[in-house]
Amino acid sequence: MTESTYRIQGATGEWEVVIGLEVHAQITTNAKLFSGAATAFGAEPNTQVSLVDAAMPGMLPVPNRECIRQAVRTGMAIEAQINRWSRFDRKNYFYADLPQGYQISQLYHPIVGEGQIEIVLDEKNPETSTKVIGVERIHVEQDAGKLMHDQHPTSSYVDLNRSGVALMEIVSKPDMRSPAEAGAYLAKLRTILRYVGSCDGNMDQGSMRADVNVSVRKPGEEFGTRTETKNVNSVRFVMAVVEHEANRQVDVLEAGGKIVQETRLYDPDRGETRSMRSKEDAHDYRYFPDPDLLPIELDEAFLAECRASLPELPDAKRKRYEQALGLSAYNAATLTADADTARWFELLVTQSAAAQKKSESDVAKAAANWLLSDLYGALNRLGKSLEESPVSPSQAAELLALVADGTLSGSLAKQVFEIMLETGDAPAKIVEDRGMKQTSDTGAIEAVVAKILADNGDKVAQYKGGKEALFGFFVGQTMKAMQGKANPQVVNELVKKGLAG
16 A cells, blocks of 8 residues: 655645545436436436426425435445435525425435545556545435526526436545545546446536545644535546645645635636635535435345446456456556446457457457557547447457467558558458468568578678678568568578578
């Protein structure tokens, strides 16, 4: 276990930053927390609103079982305490996007208690750069609506599509001490949620956002007064908020001022935070148990079903990739950082093993290297995601099998891959149609080698005089003459034989 060193040097000495995150994650369900209204992203304003969401008189909330199930599964994924008895509370405040005049949340008895998330600070050395961040709680609550200020020059409108959407609020302990740790925690939490399937993690669409709590102190002293920067919607912005806010607080304190506990907003264009309102305490919200909702009581059968439904999680998958498949720590960490990447890789390994009639451990390294280097390089160049890849796992497995059986050399395989990206054709068809098969015909290669040596007598003399680096020149000229179709191993052997003769 380790801790990243991050200190701010001020005029009065070093300062330490203390960070906690409150992450709001939209639960993956087709209906809202207490109504049957849809939750699809991007719908026209106020087209996904039930009478319950609009707070019509006499409408009563009914809990969505799937929302509770997803919250429990998320708690299990971070090894948290699952509370068999939990309760909903009313959080009272008045705002235009909150038609009820209160939010249904869980303050005193959340559905999930303490858990933990292990982060990695150096992906190249994951075993020696880990830190465990505590999770205080996960509670379920309903989202508010959205105010729209840009539709009319003198008026604001309310869109209630998000009103009542189910959220998990995942509250960390103040265990992070640097922007890097905060970024690693949020990225790891997002990975876990996507593996579990309880949230899609699309921060650009607002389905996952973080409130960033920051305070500073002299190392070893009591916690300082914190500020909360609301609704930060990317890992990069969370790290920027921590850095800016910590430095701002140090400047205020060293100038003789005091930090006010307040809510702030982040301006990504200016890279700074600004004050929004003073921070309310819990009693200002006048919490009390929601009288329209019974407590939630979970039985053993429900918990067992939740536990059985969990997939292999990223930490376990990473260790399996290292131990069973023999991958490097860095490749294993990279491949497991995203659920879609891991699924694509596993399909590639399974189909490669079948195509080459080998074990998965025998083909995994080549598959990992090809995916992370060749495919990712091509997708970055094309501006595409893995989901948009023109090449499927089965086509990639076929390409790797042609390299493994000697049909294609490494350079030919790269040419075939480029054609696959353009046409979508299978590699075997490309090789057949374009005559790209590698040759191991020693007679043909030997004739080319003999001509290369005869045409470069001066360099042959230099090689025999001790300039052994010229060996690569003869090999390269031979491969060029044969348009890259010669088996490199055979070329090396015959060039060596020709030079010796």
